Amino acid sequence: MTAEPPPRRASIGARRNPASQAAILAAARAVLAEEGYAGFSIDAVSRRAGAGKPTIYRWWKNRADLLMEVYAAEKAGIRAVPSEDLARDLADYTAALWSFWCGTPSGRTFRALLAEAQSDPDALAVLREKFLPDRLQDVRGLFAAAVARGDIPAGEVEARLALYIGFNWFHVLTDQLDIGLASIPAAMRLIAAPAR
Amino acid sequence: MTAEPPPRRASIGARRNPASQAAILAAARAVLAEEGYAGFSIDAVSRRAGAGKPTIYRWWKNRADLLMEVYAAEKAGIRAVPSEDLARDLADYTAALWSFWCGTPSGRTFRALLAEAQSDPDALAVLREKFLPDRLQDVRGLFAAAVARGDIPAGEVEARLALYIGFNWFHVLTDQLDIGLASIPAAMRLIAAPAR
DNA sequence: TCATAACGAAACGGAACGTTTCGTTATGGA
DNA sequence: TCCATAACGAAACGTTCCGTTTCGTTATGA
Numbered sequence: 001m002t003a004e005p006p007p008r009r010a011s012i013g014a015r016r017n018p019a020s021q022a023a024i025l026a027a028a029r030a031v032l033a034e035e036g037y038a039g040f041s042i043d044a045v046s047r048r049a050g051a052g053k054p055t056i057y058r059w060w061k062n063r064a065d066l067l068m069e070v071y072a073a074e075k076a077g078i079r080a081v082p083s084e085d086l087a088r089d090l091a092d093y094t095a096a097l098w099s100f101w102c103g104t105p106s107g108r109t110f111r112a113l114l115a116e117a118q119s120d121p122d123a124l125a126v127l128r129e130k131f132l133p134d135r136l137q138d139v140r141g142l143f144a145a146a147v148a149r150g151d152i153p154a155g156e157v158e159a160r161l162a163l164y165i166g167f168n169w170f171h172v173l174t175d176q177l178d179i180g181l182a183s184i185p186a187a188m189r190l191i192a193a194p195a196r
Numbered sequence: 197m198t199a200e201p202p203p204r205r206a207s208i209g210a211r212r213n214p215a216s217q218a219a220i221l222a223a224a225r226a227v228l229a230e231e232g233y234a235g236f237s238i239d240a241v242s243r244r245a246g247a248g249k250p251t252i253y254r255w256w257k258n259r260a261d262l263l264m265e266v267y268a269a270e271k272a273g274i275r276a277v278p279s280e281d282l283a284r285d286l287a288d289y290t291a292a293l294w295s296f297w298c299g300t301p302s303g304r305t306f307r308a309l310l311a312e313a314q315s316d317p318d319a320l321a322v323l324r325e326k327f328l329p330d331r332l333q334d335v336r337g338l339f340a341a342a343v344a345r346g347d348i349p350a351g352e353v354e355a356r357l358a359l360y361i362g363f364n365w366f367h368v369l370t371d372q373l374d375i376g377l378a379s380i381p382a383a384m385r386l387i388a389a390p391a392r
Numbered sequence: 393t394c395a396t397a398a399c400g401a402a403a404c405g406g407a408a409c410g411t412t413t414c415g416t417t418a419t420g421g422a
Numbered sequence: 423t424c425c426a427t428a429a430c431g432a433a434a435c436g437t438t439c440c441g442t443t444t445c446g447t448t449a450t451g452a
Contacts, residue, residue: 011399013450020399038315043439052400057441111314114369118311119234128370156386159379163386166362173310173365174324183355190352190359193389207430209418216430237408248431253410 009050016059023049024056028070033105037112042066064116064123067109068131074106080138082145086152087192089142090164091185097168098177098184107172114173132165139164146192153195163191205246212255219245220252224266229301233308238262260312260319263305264327270302276334278341282348283388285338286360287381293364294373294380303368310369328361335360342388349391359387 009019027049031040042063046053060066078100080093101107113131117124143161147154167187171180205215223245227236238259242249256262274296276289297303309327313320339357343350363383367376 009399011397011448011450013399013448014395014397015450016397017399036315036317041439042441046400050400052402053440054401054442055399058398062441115311115314118307118369119232124371128372132370156382159382160386162366162376162379163359163363163383166364166366167359168362169365169369170358170362173314174328175320176324180358183358186352186355187359190356190386190389193386193392196389205430207417207419207428209420209430210426210428211419213430238410239408242431246431248433249410250412250432251430254429258410 020049020051020055021059024051024066025070025073027051028066029074029105029109032070032108032112036108037115040067040112062120062123064113064120064126067113067116068126071106071109071113074104074109076100076104078138080142082142084149085192086142086146087185087188089145090139090188090192093139093142094168094184094188095181098171098181101172102177107177111173114169136161136165151194152192156195160191167191216245216247216251217255220247220262221266221269223247224262225270225301225305228266228304228308232304233311236263236308258316258319260309260316260322263309263312264322267302267305267309270300270305272296272300274334276338278338280345281388282338282342283381283385285341286335286384286388289335289338290364290380290384291377294367294377297368298373303373307368310365332357332361347390348388352391356387363387 009017009023011017012019024045027045028040031044031048035044040063042053042056045051045066046056056066060069078093078096080089082089101110113123113127117127139161140157143152143157146152147157152160171177205213205219207213220241224236224241227240227244231240236259238249238252241247241262242252252262256265274289274292276285278285297306309319309323313323335357336353339348339353342348343353348356367373
């Protein structure tokens with residue numbers, strides 16, 4: 001099976017061993033990819049990485065902390081630069097994001113993160129105040145450009161952003177990324193619609 | 197504290213004891229209300245209800261199954277009858293739903309359910325194929341009426357529905373029901389916007 | 393040279409899982 | 423009236439995971 005020979009990564013002295021960090025992140029990725037959130041335990045990651053649990057807890061506060069670093073490490077260079085058409089910008093960005101979620105363990109990582117935040121108040125706080133704002137910078141940029149062009153009113157950006165986020169969450173949380181692909185353009189047109 | 201004297205609900209013969217069922221559902225409600233999803237364990241519910249765990253597992257397959265019955269039992273008679281204005285109908289329904297989620301343990305139950313579905317494939321399947329369709333009947337009715345009036349195109353109903361669901365999920369999952377209240381009307385106007 | 397600190401392994405106590413075993417209780421068909 | 427049937431609560435089972443502690447080993451860097 002997936003049984004590599006024992007990795008043998010002893011201490012390299014009084015400092016963090018990058019090989020251990022990499023092995024733990026890789027193991028977390030692999031566990032999420034193969035078992036999903038159900039099988040994602042610190043014990044499982046530790047076993048798979050051939051690392052001691054104290055080594056994990058030394059560098060990561062909890063599961064959510066590890067999940068966020070896994071997600072950050074996976075996150076490809078998905079960028080969004082505004083053109084002149086908000087609806088098209090959003091649709092392009094969304095398509096890229098969804099294929100990122102489908103083509104890597106990231107979709108499962110993201111779902112695990114949202115689930116984790118439902119039982120861990122600290123995780124929810126970090127998600128809301130750090131993780132989400134960071135991830136939404138580009139999308140906010142698209143909306144800001146549309147506001148600057150006068151396409152949408154500034155006061156409605158939060159409502160539209162909530163619609164955008166929720167649309168993505170609904171599809172990823174119900175594991176309907178493939179099925180929902182076709183509805184992206186229509187949804188984005190509504191989110192980007194000029195005020196009447 | 198909340199320590200009632202031992203309830204003493206022995207068997208009433210070779211049939212289900214309704215008192216036990218009620219006690220278990222009430223205990224599940226209470227645990228969710230006081231501890232949230234983090235404290236929601238079968239052991240905790242069992243202890244609180246003064247019921248044996250086998251009694252729980254005899255009648256409910258798993259946690260998700262119990263959660264769904266709790267939610268169903270809580271679900272007040274929130275109804276949606278279409279008027280002539282889809283945006284207003286959606287806004288009214290959403291406001292009622294959110295105050296239901298805030299004023300009862302239902303918001304937490306719902307969050308627990310979504311979280312549970314991320315680790316249990318069976319729970320996700322039931323959520324997608326039974327729970328959600330049931331819950332969305334009324335909202336679908338609102339959209340259907342708008343389609344019948346010619347206000348929105350029939351082909352866009354799924355996209356708009358996804359936007360609607362996601363908007364609610366985003367706010368409940370991030371525990372931002374109160375903060376987001378003001379953005380409901382704007383969001384619903386976008387979801388209900390006529391095709392251009 | 394040597395205090396320092398990270399490493400993996402192993403074990404800890406505690407909690408929850410889902411199941412089994414048990415003695416008790418009452419039903420409903422024979 | 424008798425008795426097979428089945429639900430009840432209590433307790434305990436073995437397993438898994440939690441987050442932590444202890445331990446001997448390894449190599450740094452002052």
